[in-house]
Amino acid sequence: MTDTTVRSTGRLRGVLDRIAEARRGDSSESLAAVFLLIATLLALLWANSPWGWTYEAFWHTHISFTVGGTGIDLDLQHWVNDGLMALFFFVIGLEVKRELAIGELRDRSQAMVPLTAAIAGLALPAVLFLLLNPSGPEASAWGVVISTDTAFLLGALAVIGPGKAERLRIFLLTLAVADDVGALAVIALVYTDELHWIPLVVAILGLAAVWQLRRLRVWRGGGYLVVSLITWVALHESGVHATLAGVLIALLLPVYPPKRREVEWAAELTKRFRQSPNPEYARTARLGLDRAVSVNERLMRLYQPYTAFIIVPLFALANAGVALTGETLLAAATSPLTWGIVLGLVVGKFLGITGSTALLRRKLPPGLTMSQVAGGAALSGIGFTISLFIVDLALTDDEALADQARIGVLVASVLAALLGAVVFKVAPAPEGPSMELLRPVDPRRDHVRGPVDAPLTIVEYADFECPFCGKATGSMRQVREHFGDRLRYVFRHFPLDEYHPDARQAAEFAEAAAEQGRFWEAHDHLFAHADALDRDGLDAHAAALGLDVERLEEDLRDGDTANRVADDDIDARTSDLPGTPTFFLGVTGQTPTRLEGPHDAATLIAMLERMATAASPEAPRS
Incomplete structure (x- = not known):
């Protein structure tokens, strides 16, 4: 290889390292959580200002897209919830697929503890919620308490969590991915009211087309985009929540580390451009670099900033604006629905995750302590994004109950963050760098x-x-x-x-x-x-x-x-x-x-x- 080729290969490796850094979110998690928090506060201020009536009026403005006599007519809030949030769930699906293929979930034995904790953290909150809301329209909102907001969770961990807690962070990320899978399954299976079979068949054919594009080794995003839009429209018309299109498509996309021959070819194209700079060589070099990276990695890198800093904050702005009048606050304070959500998210998540992990504590990786897990479990009660999303699905026909549920989500998120801060504060602090070997010697591993x-x-x-x-x-x-x-x-x-x-x-x-x-x-x-x-x-x-x-x-x-x-x-x-x-x-x-x-x-x-x-x-x- 020439020096130019080596340098080009080094540049590609740098790109891949930045992709990995973006996936970990090391430098952006706190900032994304700040954006989400600001959007939530703006929504509450807007809804409770003298111009609060404009909040509902604005988000209920209808926009329609029609071709011939057929089209989709939604208000702005539902264009955000059903349309833009499909991209958010698409990114979640990309991360789930990556973790299953080459990430933390690839080794099922290492993932067993956080997976078990995730299941307990899904089930116990739902049980506690249903104890207070066993029947009636309120009972349909049990899905509100099952999910953790990954952005808020990791942002809060970065701010109030212990130092050198990378094991805890990996544990919580793995747990959050499994949590997302469970929440998405609940949305698909529980919150689909009726099915229209012809659009559903079209959606299935769209997913089959994505699969065929993968089999044909199509690596450019344009072909996937056209098929994905058709699939989203068909799934929306079928009665299944359209955001699931994003998840299903993401799970079908290929993910793999770069192949050596494609890296070499990308380096050769870059060498040609350097020797003879022109638009055609620039284009082929750019395409060569893109082809060396899997569609999954490229799309995650492309869309993560948009979902973290635009779509999710916009979702909060459209859904967190509850009018906090004396009447709504009194109704929430005496509502089993509100307290069921608080109980499920704050107590259920904490007990479910901590208790199940304690049973398997011998399988925890070195450096991860039960006090750290307890703090992370408390922060997992920040349900926010998907919780508000499910409120819109479960309580569509009763705005008063929906407001009580939203207040419950907001209160639970604040209490969960405070509980996490307290647990981390009272947890015994390490006295300094340990002089003992952290991981015992294991001949099966070492x-x-x-x-x-x-x-x-x-x-x-x-x-x-x-x-x-x-x-x-x-x-x-x-x-x-x-x-x-x-x-x-x-x-x-x-x-x-x-x-x-x-x-x-x-x-x-x-x-x-x-x-x-x-x-x-x-x-x-x-x-x-x-x-x-x-x-x-x-x-x-x-x-x-x-x-x-x-x-x-x-x-x-x-x-x-x-x-x-x-x-x-x-x-x-x-x-x-x-x-x-x-x-x-x-x-x-x-x-x-x-x-x-x-x-x-x-x-x-x-x-x-x-x-x-x-x-x-x-x-x-x-």
């Missing part, structure tokens, strides 16, 4: 050199591009030679992305080599060639190691290798490790503790000898 039951243990967190780690491999060799079968050496990943741009992909390469039983060969080879860890270098290393290149690329693309590296990385950052290499030393029956100070072979040997002697004074020295 890469271990030496007997797995050896009495002495060294765990190293390292980075293949770190020059100090490379030098430490020589020290490790001397230490292993000194102790022989008395020592097991464990290697874990801690790629320092901000300093070593190729370290993470080298770590993922090593994990993919491990799938072929060649981790330690790859480990030694990568440290010996730490100055050549770019894509070309890794290709050369794969050939030198005799790896099955096709299988290697498939393992790199399926998401498991990236998740495995990320797991070690999160452990390291949760433990507040100072950098690489970092060593933990231990003996049988004791948790390995972090080594501070020099890590040359003589120091490591002396420390382990002292630990062995202290643990078993009668044991002979080697």
Whole structure:
């Protein structure tokens, strides 16, 4: 590969990293929650101002689109709720599909605890709500209490949650995705009043067309857009809520990590444009870059900002405007409907999620505590967006009950945020960086050199591009030679992305080599060639190691290798490790503790000898 091609490939990797960052929402979650909060306050101020009558008048203004004698006539509120919110649910569907295919939900064993918590957090709130509203029109609003507002949840977590709570954030994200799936299923199955079969058949044919476009490997969004619009109209006319079109279409779209040959082709097109800048080469280079990324990733990247900063706040503006008069507040204060929503969201979510997680606490990942889960469970009572959405579906014919339900949602959201703040406040704060190894050594998971039951243990967190780690491999060799079968050496990943741009992909390469039983060969080879860890270098290393290149690329693309590296990385950052290499030393029956100070072979040997002697004074020295 030429330098230009390498740089172009690097640019594409940067684009993909930004997509991943957008999916995590690291820098935008709090801002999106602020936009949503501002829109809610504006709606309440508008509805309760001297011009409050204009709120209802404006949002009930009708707009129709007609072709011939057929068309759709909706008021502005329902164009937002049924039309624009379809895009919101489309983005939710994209995220669900991505998590199922290559994300947190791919490993069902790791997702078991948050999935169980999500189910309990769906069921218990509904049960508590129905205890207060067992019959009548109010009972139909039980779906209001089942969902969590992901934007508010993550925004509140960023503001009032504990520091270094990435495990909690992943737990809550996984829970929220499962929660969304449950809420969408309830909307589809419960809040569909009547079906019109001919439009429904057209909608099904539209979904089949999306599936066929996927089979034909259509990667540009235009074809999907036309079919999606037809499907949305057909589903709207069928009686099924039209927003579900967004979810169903998203679940059909392909998602995959970039394929190497498409990355190479995109780099070649970029090279041609650089050598001869012209509109045609610019167009083909742009299309080549787009094609290298799955439709799912591109559309999520495209639409997430619109849904987070425009559509969801606009939805709040159109639906949160309740006239808080003495009459409506008195009616809400004495309404089983209002209190059922508060009870379900605030108490039901908290008890359901915390209680079910407590039963499975042994399966929680390292660094995630029950006090953190309890705080996150409290924040999960912020139902807001989908709760208000279901209010509109469940109580369409009774505006007074709808207002009581909206007040319940608003009150519950405030109380849930306050409860979360209290739980996090009273939770025991960590005393400082722990010096003990966070995740116990597990031979089924960890890469271990030496007997797995050896009495002495060294765990190293390292980075293949770190020059100090490379030098430490020589020290490790001397230490292993000194102790022989008395020592097991464990290697874990801690790629320092901000300093070593190729370290993470080298770590993922090593994990993919491990799938072929060649981790330690790859480990030694990568440290010996730490100055050549770019894509070309890794290709050369794969050939030198005799790896099955096709299988290697498939393992790199399926998401498991990236998740495995990320797991070690999160452990390291949760433990507040100072950098690489970092060593933990231990003996049988004791948790390995972090080594501070020099890590040359003589120091490591002396420390382990002292630990062995202290643990078993009668044991002979080697």
